[in-house]
Amino acid sequence: MSTEPETTEETGPGTPEMPEAQGAPGAPDEAAGGGLAADEGRLAADGGDGAAEVSGAGETSEGADGGAGEETAESTEGAGSAEAAEAAEAAADGAGKPELSEAAAELAAQRVERERIERRKAERDGPVESGAKLSGKAADLLAAVRAVEAGAKPASAVFAAPSRPAPERTPEPGPAATAAAPVRPAPEPEPVRQERPAAAPAPAPAGPSPRTVDAVRRVLAEGGAPEALGQQAAVALGEGAGELLRADPWQLLRVPGVRPEQADGFARALLGAECGPQDERRGRAVTVWLLEQAALAGHTALEAPALTAALAQRGVPDPDEAVQSALAEGEALVFEDALEEPGAPAAQPADDEEEAERPVRVLIALERYAMAEESLADGLARLINSPSQDGEETWAPVVAALSGGAAELARAVAGHGLVLHTGGDASRAEPAALLGAARDAGLRALAVCHTADGRDRLAALPPTRGAGVGTVAGLLAGAEGPGRDGDGALELDLLIVPDAPQLDVESAAMLVESLPDGARLVLGGDPALLWSAGPGRVFADLLAARACPQIASRLPDPGPIGELVSGIGIGELNQVEAPGKEVVIVPVRDAGEAVHRTVQLVADSVPRAFGVPVEGTVVITPGHGGAAGTRALNAALKERLNPGPGRFGGFDPGDRIAYSPAPGRTLPGTVVKADAEGLHLSCAGAPVVVPRERVEAWVRHGWALTAHQAVGARWPAAVVVLPGDAAQALSRPWVYTAFGRGERHLSVVQGAEGALPRAVAEIPAKPRTTRLATLLRPQSPTD
Template sequence: MSTEPETTEETGPGTPEMPEAQGAPGTPGAPDEAAGGGLAAEGGAGAAEVSGAGETSEGAEGGVGEETAESAEGAASAEAAEAAEAAEAAEAAEAAEAAEAAEAAEAAADGAGKPELSEAAAELAAQRVERERIERRRAERDGPLESGAKLSGKAADLLAAVRAVEAGGKPASTVFAAPARPAPERTPEPGPAATAAAPVRPAPEPEPEPVRQERPAPMPAGPSPRTLDAVRRVLAEGGAPEALGQQAAVALGEGAGELLRADPWQLLRVPGVRPEQADGFARALLGAECGPQDERRGRAVTVWLLEQAALAGHTALEAPALAAALAQRGVPDPEEAVQSTLAEGEALVFEDALEEPGAPAAQPADDEEEAERPVRVLIALERYAMAEESLADGLARLVNSPSQDGEETWAQVVAALSGGAAELARAVAGHALVLHTGGDASRAEPAALLGAARDAGLRALAVCHTADGRDRLAALPPTRGAGVGTVAGLLAGTEGPGRDGDGALELDLLIVPDAPQLDVESAAMLVESLPDGARLVLGGDPALLWSAGPGRVFADLLAARVCPQIASRLPDPGPIGELVSGIGIGELNQVEAPGKEVVIVPVRDAGEAVHRTVQLVADSVPRAFGVPVEGTVVITPGHGGAAGTRALNAALKERLNPGPGRFGGFDPGDRIAYSPAPGRTLPGTVVKADAEGLHLSCAGAPVVVPRERVEAWVRHGWALTAHQAVGGRWPAAVVVLPGDAAQALSRPWVYTAFGRGERHLSVVQGAEGALPRAVAEIPAKPRTTRLATLLRPQSAMD
């Protein structure tokens, strides 16, 4: 499953458009046209030898498989913390009272003959011993345990921390966190004194920052067998394929069978099902009672259209556009269908005032004037409407809450920086919310801010869209590899700091360098997690594709002008940087590329485009540039079509890792794109397949995808769409633009795709004039959102 949904029909009047990078089954995977008069083209074998293309999926990174020892230790530490928090407070206090003594005794008894355990594993073992000992002590006496009277050192500190948890003074997760400094090595004396000494083994070196490696979330529990059987029986009665049973049970939950029988159009809640298919299912179940005027159908189609709009990036639809789309779907009374949907609570309605271009900020007016102001009526699904409301409220809270950091601290941060980084730091010192814009090179400025803030003692963290972006940011010298994570990891709790008693992140400064890729729900969760007084820096390149999920958070904030905006003056280097910078302002320029950094490979048709792409990835780029196959990414506009990701991945698999594809088309060694949630794709490799499912290695962590979810969640990953590739960069990139790609191209798409290669870019060009026309004339597709309107009152007050 990719980050962009697919469609099987063209968008009609009033119907929400799908994301530009999506590919429909049977729809061209949209390639690009020739570079027009802009780029120098090189044909023949010579061009093929200096072009490149490759692999990986969204955020594919070189850091896959690194830090396995640290990941294992982090997992054990997390397990220890959960076990400790789950115990009763009294039992935890007693376990803490003697944890160190048991640990030392165990070490002394074992001697050097046993292999050393990690600190977390030893702590778990000690806790198990102490629980048994505590139970024996409880059985021997009726009174409460005497706690802490004779303790000292680490044991006394641990007991005091547990008591603080009991009193509500601090969260339990902080009690069992790794120590800030390694404990000094001490050799216990033999005899009873050894029970009070530190363990024989040295304490491990602490992590420089409590950022843990991102791991995919655990698989959610599937539907019960009873529910699944009931759904399959109803599907069989309605003539629907049994393969939909699992998806329908997951989408509709317990009681899905009864729900489908009572309202067959609820089948539209299953991903991939279209209204005409749900109509056929309903006719088979309801017979003569089925008709287009059925209000159940009107509600279901209304919700389906709003879901399709969300897949296209909208958080709401204007009422006239929704009514037109309903009429196109055969709903006889669109207004009645919308009202029924609102009455059932399946959608919400909003009236947002319209601001005329160039008009001054709204001022208080009497009732008559207020009634005459133009408004637009918007219909939205509750989840996206509430996410935008929550995001706007959270931003206002941050802006209006007093800072917890002194002026001297921020003066120290500013003094440590220079140039654009110092300008950014001065803005952050005076404002809780700051926007930072610029290309990939501009990430050096928030990285410098992060390093200076941490040096000044601030709790600072930067989170990127992908693990590849995290690793590249961590490689910049100012960060020294610390204080960097991913958005998904931070929200899942697998990366970043802990949370305080109120559930807020223990941060003074959060930097998001990839803010254009934030969808409205992720952005709302991030802002809600920040404590009062924290500072937030949202940065990124506004010319990139917007988020794969609904919303255009960064663009709306830039348009609302509710906070300082700092524009970086650092240009992206080299011929590729020069080319991409021109595309950002609508110009496809010819650039000097003496080292073959940019090459055009003309092709006549989609078949030749696929052939030349495989040649580039497997032979030309490795030979000419020394870039291995895994260092090249192939990007194409869509999944379908003769040169979409499906066709390209099939050809690349045949050349690079041939095999029978015994498990859903996959073999060990296949590169994959694993998408457990819309908008998030993890690169990985197939390890094996067995009765449990498909075993993957994603970002160094093992993942098992159940058999029934492989088709929906896993694709081959040698070739990606631009939405899957955004947030990552590779040494080489091959952008495939077949002749039927013209309608899929836009300036943000070309800008994003061409910018994925660091050292080399090959453009497999068969679209002729469509490429320069897209760069010059086709901006980002508009999205209907409410965030800018929700922020407007705050802007007017400021």
């Protein structure tokens, strides 16, 4: 690595200290005071804060960048969680228009899938169980689950004792394919086939009626809340929202961006002396709110002790009772998972009459994520257990046409319905070769990537010849890929997902459930990258479960950047030889200097030294706020590269933007123009019109991005900015992801000093609480 000399120009004051994450253990409770702000600006709140509060009680959160709204916790990666929530709400708010946008179509397709999952749940005879036959507290818990499903209230002693924490298990994949036993009995294929959605996504339901919105606004005004929230509240609560808010003011927490202390102020204004922290309605609503915040941080469930601790921090007098109330009202589901390592023998009975009690963890989850994980596990089991007698004959031409790692991958696919493929960016050549050979053999094959840039780079590889490649969002929305058969299944023999680490649990469930029996699914990607912006850690859980063959690519990423990133992946920040200045370290003293040097690199140094145009360079920084966050950097870069008055909501034609129409999806693009229809963008060569009322929530300037926004795409050059106040946001996956976004050149504007090597060596991925690995675990005879 080479080092550029320090600049002698003083560009600004020192970097301010990074604000501490709210909701840490011991933080003062805010539930007793504070009302709703009188203006919309103060109402906007970061959902990542709530996730941090849950994390402070025993779980660690990971933010999900990718939205484009406002947030308050500005210096952390968790800021994007609120933006993701705002994007989702905004998409719902725009439902019912005659012509659906891509985002609205995708959300409609997801809504159809959730309805299908709910129908499957309703058809089940008994409660969802995982683990073994149990006694004591565990038996009481299962009895409580059955009572909830029968409409009764759980026993009061269910959460009397905390459960033991579950150990984190992420074994490294082996270099060769290792097939495991079938994970769990596959569901009957015929009913599943009949329940799959139709080929085209159903039209989005009409939005709330003007009468409903007016009724909500009147109730909001009585409670001192901004009337501008009326549309959002009506969308979140549906018809009759006004009456519902009057009867239960804490239902306002269902509106994205509203926090418990604001809902408390609204409730006091409406209920007067009847309002109190002991109100059962408050405890139930805060329970659901905390679970929503945990989902924004990546969790699909929370351990009961973590949830009750977070409720206590929020001023709920009896957290156990609040959880039980949420369960009784069907607001959440409860599960218990055995804690044995995968493949461990079942516990032996203590005698002929009594079985030994096995350790479990008690988990609370929102229904949508719990059922998505259940549906995903069922679909994966169906693929794994699907007959493969035709594999040798059908796939023999494909195997014969390939060599090396691609042939090894094809052999695994020939005999198995699900195969995992791991490796860096260079390893994408192997699934690309498999795709090309499968299509040449007459098989219906498709590869879908996380981003349009990933799709275009995969299509540029010679084996694909530009055919059979799309995006996950496009496939789920019906805009890309093949049609569906009469049962709603995709007409495919092979589906390849090269960016599987970015799959959230709901998207993964929709993909898997859309595949026909006998189809092959290849999930590939780099396990060292940041996980999905949405809840779940699907790829990591599958690697840990070892329920299917795993093929580890031996293709290294080339050049000094590839060597540097490979070392980071194993926890080593090495100095690499970069004779062509492929890797450059730019030391800075403070955030002001970091911004100045970044602008200089993008506008002058990189184009002059490497011939990379300005639009070929991406700037990556840990957060949106702070003195060197995306806001500050984008403001400085706009002033230098495309100055203008910002006539269209702060934007001018030619501005680089990041368009985020749905949670976890960020499309880079440029502003074309603006008119009465809204802001006209060009994203990946496709025209996009953002309605005027959605510009603030969905569009940011995009010269500078966060690592979560940039994952899944690469640029010729990358400038990674590490200000001193970003130390707490750094981790090995973040550094690995950010440093790997540049293909030819990487500049690191380094102000974090020792925090960078410490993050690479000591700070792994933040854990997420999920159930998928447990659901995929081979079941013992006593289960």
